[in-house]
Amino acid sequence: AQSVTQPDIHITVSEGASLELRCNYSYGATPYLFWYVQSPGQGLQLLLKYFSGDTLVQGIKGFEAEFKRSQSSFNLRKPSVHWSDAAEYFCAVGPYGNKLVFGAGTILRVKS
Amino acid sequence: DADVTQTPRNRITKTGKRIMLECSQTKGHDRMYWYRQDPGLGLRLIYYSFDVKDINKGEISDGYSVSRQAQAKFSLSLESAIPNQTALYFCATSNGLNTEAFFGQGTRLTVV
Numbered sequence: 184a185q186s187v188t189q190p191d192i193h194i195t196v197s198e199g200a201s202l203e204l205r206c207n208y209s210y211g212a213t214p215y216l217f218w219y220v221q222s223p224g225q226g227l228q229l230l231l232k233y234f235s236g237d238t239l240v241q242g243i244k245g246f247e248a249e250f251k252r253s254q255s256s257f258n259l260r261k262p263s264v265h266w267s268d269a270a271e272y273f274c275a276v277g278p279y280g281n282k283l284v285f286g287a288g289t290i291l292r293v294k295s
Numbered sequence: 296d297a298d299v300t301q302t303p304r305n306r307i308t309k310t311g312k313r314i315m316l317e318c319s320q321t322k323g324h325d326r327m328y329w330y331r332q333d334p335g336l337g338l339r340l341i342y343y344s345f346d347v348k349d350i351n352k353g354e355i356s357d358g359y360s361v362s363r364q365a366q367a368k369f370s371l372s373l374e375s376a377i378p379n380q381t382a383l384y385f386c387a388t389s390n391g392l393n394t395e396a397f398f399g400q401g402t403r404l405t406v407v
Binding site: 187224282283286 | 299328330336339343385387395396
């Protein structure tokens with residue numbers, strides 16, 4: 184069965200430190216991969232997406248992610264976290280029958 | 296104005312009541328989706344529609360129904376609300392298989 188795993192429910196990093204959020208997926212073909220961010224009281228905003236081509240993709244707000252087929256992973260990274268990055272982050276995989284499957288989310292806390 | 300608008304933003308209702316959540320979009324997308332978000336479970340698909348005449352059940356459709364009144368409008372109904380339907384509900388739209396989904400700001404529903 185198709186699935187998305189975000190192993191870390193909560194992560195706390197210091198402002199200015201680097202960040203890596205993990206995402207592993209199970210899918211039978213080349214997936215479409217997404218990272219979304221949800222700020223408190225807000226909807227989901229797309230950070231970046233991977234469909235094909237270069238496996239390192241750049242997104243908004245200084246985020247990047249790397250698709251590693253051999254590890255079935257699509258980890259999100261940022262070299263220096265800002266306090267405004269505190270939010271919940273969702274990895275999603277498609278197109279399972281033309282619809283997205285989401286991970287459970289990772290809540291990022293940033294300490295000053 | 297938001298591209299994907301959900302109304303109401305917050306609603307408290309009693310067990311057994313019928314309630315409708317509405318979604319409208321100005322993006323001109325054919326595809327619309329309703330997701331439910333629960334803490335620790337991420338987003339799960341309730342229903343989706345690829346055009347006005349096309350309605351499909353998602354992962355967790357029991358207890359819900361939908362209506363696609365026009366290309367721009369997609370409503371979600373709870374015929375007889377129960378407490379475990381308390382959740383954050385998101386409407387989303389997309390323009391095809393290999394494009395990202397755009398989300399509304401969510402409707403927080405509490406069933407007491």
